[in-house]
Amino acid sequence: MNRDAAVNPWGPSFDKLAEWDPDGAKVLLKVGTSPWTSGVLPRKEVELIALAIYCACTNLNEAGTRRHVRGALDAGATRDEVLLVFKLGAALAIHSCSLGAPILLEEMEAAGVKAADVLTPPTPACDAMREIGQWNTAWDPFYELSPSWTDDFFALGAAVYQSGVFSPRFVELLSIALDASITHMYAPGTRRHIRGALRAGATPEEIMTVLHLCVSMGLEACAAGVPILAEELDHRGRG
Template sequence: MVKSTQIGPNGPWSAMAYAILEEWDAEWAAFCRAMSTNAWTSGTLTPRFVELVAVALCTACTNLDRAGVRQHIRAALGAGATRNEILTVIKMGSVMAIHSCSLAAPILREEAGSEALAASVRPVGETPACDRMKAIGQWNTAWDPFFQLDPSWTDEFMATGAGIYGAGVFSPKETELLSIAFDASFTHMYAPGTRRHIKGALAAGASVSEIMDVLKISVGYGVAACNLAVPILAEEIELLERTRR
């Protein structure tokens, strides 16, 4: 078994997985490392923000990569990120689960039909969080179907989300770039949100290169497959060889 070594910058890599892979296939490992760590070395995004994007990718409710979360929280803190910034990213990773409703609520309305929908109508009551978002032009019409199905719960959700996005922890540009990472991630691939947040990032002053580097971090995180499986393969080969002795 190859012992863990430090490679810098690690980027999305587990040092142990990379060391094993480098021993087995040095050429492919070098190509893959250059590609997957490009956003860490390009200088387009600050080291702090690169690591925050990596935290977002790992902590997203569609991914939940425990080892990656710890690795990139540690690196983000080392690069100057604050507890509040990292906690905000974690909160963002939680509320992205709303896309379950964005996807399914319109389908539910279509399939249920008018009679079933009429029978399930809930009293609207007061919806201050939704009203506030509509008043400031932040309401997304993709939320209309589940608002119509359950306005009270939708308002509870919007109050939760507004507390994150309205806190001013990140600049509008950084908020949009992080949102792109969540939606474009290969574990999510939510096209409507990706387009909306790319438009928002451009409007907030992000460059094409900055957005592209967020996407490169997302692609580079494909090496999570190596981080997970290469050490297991090495362990199983070592176990098999021991049983044959």
């Protein structure tokens, strides 16, 4: 089996499956490695998007993160590009507030509870996100409840879009991967970032390749499971 990371990111973990089920391994690898072999996206972009999927706070897969840090660096990614992917993976956690704050406001109204009456402080980071067209109305509820905290958080968001490290198109492709990943599957964000990617010039083929990358993560079931099965069979003398 070819262990070139550009062809088979999972390396020798698929060797035993290829021995036991060569046809099955061939089909899985053909589907799973399509983003690397199709040529729709440059390899560096494929590796950085894969890195986003594995390092995301909804996944935190250390082995996959290391594999795709290595792959991204081998493909020419810079330290700053890899760091920015990590920041996007961390920022994904804001969806806890996107989910919870509207529910909190509804339940406050039902219970007759009012928020503390305080003046809204200056929120320059949130203003910057609005000015560059990246404010999401789904963030209004937690901005209403915690404007200072929200501004602190979006100092990170504004920096991602204003850094110039990635093009707007590529930021949107990374964001699609984070939201559509099988460990998150956040439909509102997926739709918003697909819309943003098309607006920024991404093609449908590029967006589908991002979704194919999300699907390729499914091969981890075999990459992780088959070696364990082989070990347990060996322990029982049934290898």
